[in-house]
Amino acid sequence: MPTLAELRPGQVGRVEALRGDPALVQRLYEIGVLEGDTVEVLGFAPLGDPVEIRVGNTRLSLRNAEAASISVQLV
Amino acid sequence: MDWQLPTVVVVLTLSLAYLARVSWRTWFTSSKSGCTSGCGKCTTPQPDPTSINRIRLPQV
Amino acid sequence: MFNALSGLRQHVGNYPGVTVEMSKGHFTHAGTDFELIDLPGTYSLAPRSPDEMVAVDLLLGRRPEEQRPRVVLSIVDASNLDRHLYLTTQLLELGVPVVVAVNMIDVAEAQGVTIDCARIAEETGLRVVPIQANRRIGFDALKDALVAASKDTAGQNGPQLPEPVEREVAALKAELNGDVPTFLARRLLLDVDGHTETWLVGKHGLRLKQQLTEARTRLAAEGCSIPGIEAKTRYAWVRSITAKAVTKPATRPVTGTDRLDRILTHRLWGTLIFLAIMFGVFQAIFVGAEPLMGLIDDGVSWLADGVKEALPSGPVRSLLADGVIGGVGGVLVFLPQIVILFGFIAVLEQCGYMARAAFLMDKLMSRCGLSGKSFIPLLSSVACAIPGIMATRVIENPRDRLATILVAPLMSCSARLPVYALLIGAFLTDGFAWWVPGVTLFGMYMIGFVAAPLVALALKRTLLKGGTPLFVMELPAYRMPTLLGVVRRMADAGWAFVRRAGTFILASMIVVWALLYFPDRDAGGRFEERVAELKESGDDAAANHLQAEWKRQSVLGRVGQALEPVFAPLGWDWRIGVAALASFPAREVIVGTLGIIYEVGEVDDDEGEESLRGAIRSEWSGDPVRGKYPVAVALSVMVFFALCCQCASTLAVIRRETRSWAWPAFTFVYMTGLAYVGGVATFQIGRIITDMFQG
Numbered sequence: 093m094p095t096l097a098e099l100r101p102g103q104v105g106r107v108e109a110l111r112g113d114p115a116l117v118q119r120l121y122e123i124g125v126l127e128g129d130t131v132e133v134l135g136f137a138p139l140g141d142p143v144e145i146r147v148g149n150t151r152l153s154l155r156n157a158e159a160a161s162i163s164v165q166l167v
Numbered sequence: 168m169d170w171q172l173p174t175v176v177v178v179l180t181l182s183l184a185y186l187a188r189v190s191w192r193t194w195f196t197s198s199k200s201g202c203t204s205g206c207g208k209c210t211t212p213q214p215d216p217t218s219i220n221r222i223r224l225p226q227v
Numbered sequence: 228m229f230n231a232l233s234g235l236r237q238h239v240g241n242y243p244g245v246t247v248e249m250s251k252g253h254f255t256h257a258g259t260d261f262e263l264i265d266l267p268g269t270y271s272l273a274p275r276s277p278d279e280m281v282a283v284d285l286l287l288g289r290r291p292e293e294q295r296p297r298v299v300l301s302i303v304d305a306s307n308l309d310r311h312l313y314l315t316t317q318l319l320e321l322g323v324p325v326v327v328a329v330n331m332i333d334v335a336e337a338q339g340v341t342i343d344c345a346r347i348a349e350e351t352g353l354r355v356v357p358i359q360a361n362r363r364i365g366f367d368a369l370k371d372a373l374v375a376a377s378k379d380t381a382g383q384n385g386p387q388l389p390e391p392v393e394r395e396v397a398a399l400k401a402e403l404n405g406d407v408p409t410f411l412a413r414r415l416l417l418d419v420d421g422h423t424e425t426w427l428v429g430k431h432g433l434r435l436k437q438q439l440t441e442a443r444t445r446l447a448a449e450g451c452s453i454p455g456i457e458a459k460t461r462y463a464w465v466r467s468i469t470a471k472a473v474t475k476p477a478t479r480p481v482t483g484t485d486r487l488d489r490i491l492t493h494r495l496w497g498t499l500i501f502l503a504i505m506f507g508v509f510q511a512i513f514v515g516a517e518p519l520m521g522l523i524d525d526g527v528s529w530l531a532d533g534v535k536e537a538l539p540s541g542p543v544r545s546l547l548a549d550g551v552i553g554g555v556g557g558v559l560v561f562l563p564q565i566v567i568l569f570g571f572i573a574v575l576e577q578c579g580y581m582a583r584a585a586f587l588m589d590k591l592m593s594r595c596g597l598s599g600k601s602f603i604p605l606l607s608s609v610a611c612a613i614p615g616i617m618a619t620r621v622i623e624n625p626r627d628r629l630a631t632i633l634v635a636p637l638m639s640c641s642a643r644l645p646v647y648a649l650l651i652g653a654f655l656t657d658g659f660a661w662w663v664p665g666v667t668l669f670g671m672y673m674i675g676f677v678a679a680p681l682v683a684l685a686l687k688r689t690l691l692k693g694g695t696p697l698f699v700m701e702l703p704a705y706r707m708p709t710l711l712g713v714v715r716r717m718a719d720a721g722w723a724f725v726r727r728a729g730t731f732i733l734a735s736m737i738v739v740w741a742l743l744y745f746p747d748r749d750a751g752g753r754f755e756e757r758v759a760e761l762k763e764s765g766d767d768a769a770a771n772h773l774q775a776e777w778k779r780q781s782v783l784g785r786v787g788q789a790l791e792p793v794f795a796p797l798g799w800d801w802r803i804g805v806a807a808l809a810s811f812p813a814r815e816v817i818v819g820t821l822g823i824i825y826e827v828g829e830v831d832d833d834e835g836e837e838s839l840r841g842a843i844r845s846e847w848s849g850d851p852v853r854g855k856y857p858v859a860v861a862l863s864v865m866v867f868f869a870l871c872c873q874c875a876s877t878l879a880v881i882r883r884e885t886r887s888w889a890w891p892a893f894t895f896v897y898m899t900g901l902a903y904v905g906g907v908a909t910f911q912i913g914r915i916i917t918d919m920f921q922g
Contacts, residue, residue, distance in 0.1 A: 110455070114419035115420055118418065118421075118454040121454060121458030122271040122313065124309055126462055134488070144586065148307070150307055153586045172541075175543055179738065193875060
């Protein structure tokens with residue numbers, strides 16, 4: 093199962109699971125990245141990191157290392 | 168010339184006293200007005216609407 | 228919102244033991260007096276640091292200085308309803324009546340989203356009021372709701388966590404002998420490695436930690452794994468309500484923000500645009516300010532001349548004309564530039580571009596062990612390091628926060644602008660291409676922008692070793708800055724600058740003047756009179772020579788001469804060195820000090836250019852070192868100022884925020900060292916390059 097970090101700009105994924113550092117996972121949950129939600133990858137910053145995504149109506153900035161905590165199913 | 172020197176001494180003393188007082192307040196009290204910087208940040212309120220319920224991205 | 232409700236009736240509350248300050252305001256409605264406390268914005272009530280704990284404690288009524296709140300006003304953003312209501316569900320656990328204000332209704336409608344607040348109220352039992360804070364719409368209804376809520380005796384009910392979870396919470400609470408309220412026991416269970424856990428495990432020992440682990444394992448087995456179960460429960464409740472009360476269009480419309488961000492956060496174009504904007508700002512600072520600066524300068528000269536004519540020769544006349552008017556006036560000349568700088572800062576901050584800039588810079592920041600969250604406090608420091616340092620409070624990780632604080636003074640603050648402007652104006656304008664001043668100014672700021680992350684990197688590798696922090700940041704929608712907001716910021720900054728010039732800088736200039744004036748006589752009599760006599764007799768060369776002699780033997784002059792070996796590698800003479808020393812209380816003082824040392828008042832200036840510039844140029848051209856390498860010396864002075872910490876106020880704030888004397892001392896030492904090395908390198912390299920071109 094790919095992670096969010098592996099998606100290209102424009103691709104949309106459905107969140108399957110969140111794994112990793114509990115503090116990070118909790119923060120992601122609080123922001124509203126839940127299993128079943130769709131996330132869209134909007135783009136990457138100049139040096140490839142961080143990645144800008146959209147969840148619901150919010151644009152978020154995540155490091156690749158953090159995006160790798162989110163397993164997604166390509167939609 | 169006779170009055171000039173004492174005048175200058177008085178002015179100088181007042182300036183030094185003022186600087187001493189400001190330094191004291193800056194370093195040893197926690198009042199917000201203890202900052203002598205000229206940024207005007209303290210007086211400028213945050214622009215409406217502020218980032219409410221978000222991790223407050225501080226204003227420049 | 229807070230400002231809209233309480234107007235100007237605000238003050239700041241300090242809480243012992245933490246750096247958090249919360250604004251308090253007052254307003255009255257329908258005969259009821261309200262005290263309003265503004266809590267720091269957050270996504271959730273899961274405390275991650277002592278500062279966040281203060282807000283939670285205050286809401287629970289556990290702060291000794293504050294009464295427990297009677298009503299909680301939860302402000303949610305209409306275009307992000309779900310996420311903001313998440314926090315509201317946590318607020319409902321406090322047992323205090325909650326009023327919900329749905330803000331930015333207009334923005335939501337622009338996206339095709341309609342919200343039925345009455346329906347939300349019906350489904351939740353809460354009072355829900357639509358508002359538009361920036362236009363003050365809905366405030367009366369809101370205040371009515373607050374008054375009504377204050378008469379409620381109990382809070383409302385929100386989503387309940389599944390029974391197994393609550394069972395464990397009750398068990399933990401019992402374990403702690405009811406020491407903590409249910410709310411905190413719940414946080415203890417739910418926030419893995421959170422602040423509550425750290426605090427309570429520290430207090431009660433590892434046995435508690437073991438019980439926590441066992442409880443969490445049990446819950447995972449029952450399908451209620453921590454932390455996910457909280458989010459699932461809360462969002463399920465929230466979404467069931469918004470499903471009934473909110474209508475969204477089938478496909479999300481592409482907003483203006485989306486279109487803009489496609490370019491502005493683009494890897495290549497976004498960065499180029501960012502650099503172009505920065506250059507544009509700096510070029511504008513130069514070009515735009517010129518006419519006004521000329522006006523102020525003329526006014527100052529006129530005033531100085533007037534004083535010279537009105538008073539007989541002597542210390543008072545010199546004090547007024549050279550020290551006060553020349554010194555403070557020389558600083559006030561830069562008012563237009565300061566105002567323009569703050570105008571741009573206000574526009575950039577209000578339109579939401581700052582978050583994008585942080586996004587673009589995050590990779591660089593994270594390579595240096597910081598996060599994009601550090602970028603915004605650092606960018607704030609371009610106005611003044613002090614609010615920048617205070618803005619680091621949003622950085623949760625204490626080591627990252629400290630690293631950011633320690634490098635914030637490197638970001639060229641607005642007090643350095645007069646120095647840059649003066650020297651660039653004198654040595655890098657005439658005879659150079661039109662873009663040179665803007666680019667040079669840009670370069671000086673870049674020195675700070677580059678030095679800060681590098682120093683932070685060094686710190687994180689050595690003194691402040693630690694992991695790279697999380698970076699989850701929200702990029703808010705773009706908005707048009709209001710003209711009023713921008714003008715207000717410009718006016719505030721301008722007024723603050725003038726006030727600082729008229730108080731602190733004035734006092735400093737008087738002292739500096741005195742140190743450069745006395746002793747005012749030697750065996751031959753008073754210098755001032757002899758210089759005037761020589762001038763009158765037409766012997767300008769001898770007059771200037773005596774003038775220089777006078778300054779040289781003054782208190783500050785002697786100090787400067789003694790330190791000349793220290794200044795030499797920088798390409799400075801004792802005059803520049805003295806001016807740099809004198810500017811340690813306030814950077815702008817260098818301008819006034821140079822004015823006194825180069826005796827601007829005596830220089831006849833009818834070319835329409837700023838007289839101090841001309842004076843410095845003509846003085847340096849006669850000197851072997853500075854005449855040969857004026858640009859190199861000018862640059863070395865600027866680089867020194869870019870890197871040096873000449874602001875006692877900043878150091879004082881560092882002391883306050885870090886609660887130690889060691890860190891401000893460290894900052895002062897490392898920055899001064901860096902500045903010296905930088906200045907020397909600049910001059911020596913500049914000298915070599917100049918020789919190459921002329922050789």
